[in-house]
Amino acid sequence: MSQFERIRVMFGAAPRKPTLVTPEAKQVHSLKRMTKADFEAIKQHARDHELVTHKWRNRRWTVLILANLLFTFSFWLDIQILEGALTASRFVGFHLIDLNSALQVMLAHKHIIVNLFIGTATVFVLWALLGGRSFCSWICPYHLLAEWFEWLHLKLVSKKLVSEHEFHRGTRTVFWVIFALLAVVSGYTVFETISPTGILSRALIYGPSLALGWVLLLLVFEVVYSRRAWCRYVCPIGLTYGIVGAVSPVRVEYRLDKCFHEGDCRKVCLVPHVLDVVIKGRAADMTTPIGPDCTRCGLCVDVCPSGALVFDVKGLSKLL
Amino acid sequence: MNDKKETEAAVDATAVPPLGEAKPVVINTRAKAPVRKQANRRKFIRSTVMIGGVLGLAMLGYLPVARARNSRLRPPGALEERDFLSSCIKCGQCVQVCPVAAIKLDDIDQGFGVGVPYIDAREQACDFSCDAVQCILACPTGSLTYTKPASLDTRAGMPLARAPVLKAKEKDPEPTLNLSERIGVARLAHPESCLAVQGKGFSGQARGADFRGHLRYVAVDRWQPIPVRDHPYERDLCDLCVTECPIRDAIRMQESIAADGSKQYRPEVLEQCVGCGVCEMICPVDPAAIVVDQRQPWSA
Numbered sequence: 001m002s003q004f005e006r007i008r009v010m011f012g013a014a015p016r017k018p019t020l021v022t023p024e025a026k027q028v029h030s031l032k033r034m035t036k037a038d039f040e041a042i043k044q045h046a047r048d049h050e051l052v053t054h055k056w057r058n059r060r061w062t063v064l065i066l067a068n069l070l071f072t073f074s075f076w077l078d079i080q081i082l083e084g085a086l087t088a089s090r091f092v093g094f095h096l097i098d099l100n101s102a103l104q105v106m107l108a109h110k111h112i113i114v115n116l117f118i119g120t121a122t123v124f125v126l127w128a129l130l131g132g133r134s135f136c137s138w139i140c141p142y143h144l145l146a147e148w149f150e151w152l153h154l155k156l157v158s159k160k161l162v163s164e165h166e167f168h169r170g171t172r173t174v175f176w177v178i179f180a181l182l183a184v185v186s187g188y189t190v191f192e193t194i195s196p197t198g199i200l201s202r203a204l205i206y207g208p209s210l211a212l213g214w215v216l217l218l219l220v221f222e223v224v225y226s227r228r229a230w231c232r233y234v235c236p237i238g239l240t241y242g243i244v245g246a247v248s249p250v251r252v253e254y255r256l257d258k259c260f261h262e263g264d265c266r267k268v269c270l271v272p273h274v275l276d277v278v279i280k281g282r283a284a285d286m287t288t289p290i291g292p293d294c295t296r297c298g299l300c301v302d303v304c305p306s307g308a309l310v311f312d313v314k315g316l317s318k319l320l
Numbered sequence: 321m322n323d324k325k326e327t328e329a330a331v332d333a334t335a336v337p338p339l340g341e342a343k344p345v346v347i348n349t350r351a352k353a354p355v356r357k358q359a360n361r362r363k364f365i366r367s368t369v370m371i372g373g374v375l376g377l378a379m380l381g382y383l384p385v386a387r388a389r390n391s392r393l394r395p396p397g398a399l400e401e402r403d404f405l406s407s408c409i410k411c412g413q414c415v416q417v418c419p420v421a422a423i424k425l426d427d428i429d430q431g432f433g434v435g436v437p438y439i440d441a442r443e444q445a446c447d448f449s450c451d452a453v454q455c456i457l458a459c460p461t462g463s464l465t466y467t468k469p470a471s472l473d474t475r476a477g478m479p480l481a482r483a484p485v486l487k488a489k490e491k492d493p494e495p496t497l498n499l500s501e502r503i504g505v506a507r508l509a510h511p512e513s514c515l516a517v518q519g520k521g522f523s524g525q526a527r528g529a530d531f532r533g534h535l536r537y538v539a540v541d542r543w544q545p546i547p548v549r550d551h552p553y554e555r556d557l558c559d560l561c562v563t564e565c566p567i568r569d570a571i572r573m574q575e576s577i578a579a580d581g582s583k584q585y586r587p588e589v590l591e592q593c594v595g596c597g598v599c600e601m602i603c604p605v606d607p608a609a610i611v612v613d614q615r616q617p618w619s620a
Contacts, residue, residue, distance in 0.1 A: 075416050087435075088411035088460045095460055101409050105461055109407035111469060113462035116409075168367040178375060186382075187406045188432040193381040194374070198410055202425060202435050206412055211428035211435075233367070234374055 024307070028257065043260050046305040056298025056311075063138050071205050086139070086201035087192070088119060095119030099127070099244060100237040101198070104191055107183035124244060132245010136231065136238050137270070137297035141204065142196040142215065146228055149219045153227055165226045167233040169273065176236040196230065197237055228270055238295075246292040249314035252301060254278060254288045258308035265300035265309055275300065278308070289314070381431035392430075392438040393597060393614035395423050396446060396499055397456035397464040400473045401615065408463040410435030414455035420534045420545050422446045423455060439503075441597025441612050448486055448566045448596065449536035449545045453498055466498050477617025478502060484594055485568035488538045497567070497594075504595030504614040506561075506571065508587055514609035515558035516573065516585040522558035525549045526604045533601055535564065548602065561587050561599035561610050568592065571599060591618050 009015050021029070030042070070082045071089065083090045087101040097119030106112055127135055136143050156162045179191040192198055196218055199211040222229050231238060254277050261280040266272040274291040277283050289312070300309045385405065395414050398404050414437050415423045422444045426433045437455075439446055456464040468474060483496035511517050526548055527533065534545040553560060557573075565571045574588040587599075587610060597612040 083416050083458075084411040084413040084460075085435075088409045088413065090413065090458075090460075097409065097460060105407055105409050109403065109461070111407070111462070111471065115460045116462065119460055165366060166363060167370055168363055171367045171371055174371055175374070178371075179378075182378075187402060188382070188385070189406065189409075190378050190381065190432065192410055193428070193432050193434050194378045198435060199428075202410065202412060206415060206425055209425075209427045209434075214428060229370075233370065 024258075027306075031257070043262075046260065053302050056302050060138050060297060061144065064141070064144050067139050068141050068201070068204055071201065075205050085198065085205055086141075087198050094122065096123050096126075098197075098237070099123055100240040101189070101192060101195075103180065103240060104183050104189040107180055108187050108189050110184075127241055127244050128248055129250070130245075131248040131250035131296045132241045132243070132292060133238060133294065134245065134250065134296040135241045137295035140197050140237070141200040143231065143295075145200070145215070145219060146222060146231060149223050150228055153223045156223065157227075162224050167226065167229065169233060171233045172235065172239055175234055176239045179236050191236060195237070197235075231270060238293075242292050248292070249316070250296060251312060251314070252290040252294055252296060252298070252309055253312035254283065254290060255308050255310065256283045256286050256288070258306045259283075260306055260308075262305075264303045264305070268299040268303050270295055270297065270299075381428075381434070384429060384431035385433060391614070392426070392433070393441055393504055393595070393612060395437050395439060395455045395464055396448075396453050396503055396594070396596070397459075397466060397501070398503060399463060399465065399468065400475065403472055404463055405432055405436060407461050408436045409461045411460065412437065413458040413460065414464060417450070417454040417458045418446075419449050419454075420444055420447055420536075439597065441600045442608060443601070444533045445597035445601035447535050447545065447598050448497060449488070451486065451489060451497075456498075467500060474501070475617055477619055480594065481591055484570070484592055487566055487568055488536065488542065490568065499594060502593065502595045502618065504597070504612045505616050505618050506589045506593050506595065506597075506599050506610055506612050507616075508589070508609060509611045510605075510607065510609045511586065513605045513607075514587065515605060516587055517609075519583075519585065520558060521556040522560065522604050523552070523554045525552050526560055526602050535598070535602070536566075557585060558604065559585075559587070560602045560604065564598055564602045566596060566598055567594055570594065591620070593618070 005016070005018075027042075030038070034042070067082075068086075071085060074080055074082045081092060084096075086098055088095070088097045090096065095115050095118050097116060099120060102116060102120040102123075105116070153162070157164055182188075182190040194214060196215045199209070199215055203209055203212055218230050226233075254275075259278055261278065263278065265278060266275045269275055271293045274294045277288045277290070290309075296311075298311065301311060394401075394404060395418075399407060410425070412425055412435070415421075415425060422439050423437045423446075424440065426436050426438055428434045430436070453466070456466055459465070462469075478501045480500060480502055484499060485495045486497045489495050508514060508517075515522055525531070529549055531547075531549050533548050535548050535551070536542075536545040537551055540546060540551065559573050562571050562573050569590055570592040571587055571589050574586045576584045576586070578584045589610075595612050595614070595616075599610045600608045600612050603610050
């Protein structure tokens, strides 16, 4: 009902049926007078007219590639906008320091200088606002490579050429604790040695290195043995950012009323455990924010045929 | 979340269901339990092996570090090697600010030193053409530092007796370089091949036509370092290490009279040497007669 319509009614006119109804509202209206057959028909309709969209994926890849190229070109072309690598950099002079690298250095070196603190605090606030693990899917160069190799892995699995092996997801927490302890005890930033994020970021800026062999090895392991193994079961960077983004206002929101519980979202998700709520009977409320381990990659938003998963900014949606 | 559910289901199956609650669902779970239990055990073993494997590979990084202690010339202002490796965040900002591209990053064959900066003085020495030791300024973690915190290690002979004077800005109001410790010290390693010791001169490109290294020649351009090959020399007695040294009073040509009355020459490294490696880079004989001993303290 438009504002004009509401004012018209206030002055004494009888309310009229609206001429423009949003598709979302239409769907809710139809849900309210539905039989099981109707429901099946709607489901089928959504399937048949499924919008194959890669909106969020394309946006994300663009951001990820541009961010990493900005590092590269700042050095190559000497434009000096984003100097350094993903582990630590300066954005037009302001220090930015990767939270996990900062943690490793602080624990190993046990001495924190002002610049290190400022850079870490800035990045902490930035990702606390932008969704924590969104660092993973929107910035981390290994995530993009792993995404492409995951496609290959799934292809091979569907042809039964390789089989999928899961690990216990608790391993990532174990790694986080062990790498933190190792840094304290050994005095070396042990994790940085094998971090594909750091290795790739430096390779993109300063040229190829032998260390890329390790990254390739990880990718091969993921293709032939276990889907997205590094991101899912090992990478402490993901857990660090996950903790930071635990209360982030930017998240994906699940809307029960739109969901047909077909589970496509769980199939494309890097962290399907956060989508447990979409299983029939699991949602406790009409809307549920997806948990902090979600990388905000938007694959589920793209794949959902009925709009049950959407990006949401806490507070902002209410304001608008 | 799934694992938890599975474990709970397995536990449920072993318990006796209370009367009246024995639903078909429970019976189903019981039937699946041994399989699930086995799958869970496999997963657990697999996970443990994976943790061991990744940690083992990560700890391999210790081997090159333990073996190759002190084998690299680090950028100016670097902390002691151990502190340096622990504090460096491997971002390469020092690489980016160096006007002569003297700083390179180590590879994974250096273990925990992967991504850590070093200088190969023979290929490209630090000639301080940035004037302000920009790499130290760029370092976000204090791995390279103008003033070292008192709590960190300092070896005797590493701090410089007095602030080094940079020849290029000798006439400036503040001619000194903001550097309190040396990164090494030069040494005439092969006196027998030194042209000065042999009483020989030198003419031509110091390192040949293919050498890519740069150096700042104040007489040519105060602000822009140029390729060494574009600056040929003409010397009656080779003294490149002495004249091209960017630091005042860090090296001199020692003159002596031999028994037969002939003059003898020999470059002599002095206490103001900071270990930048320009002498090693410019030395026209191969291998260089004068080299920098990385991380070595001064000893008279």
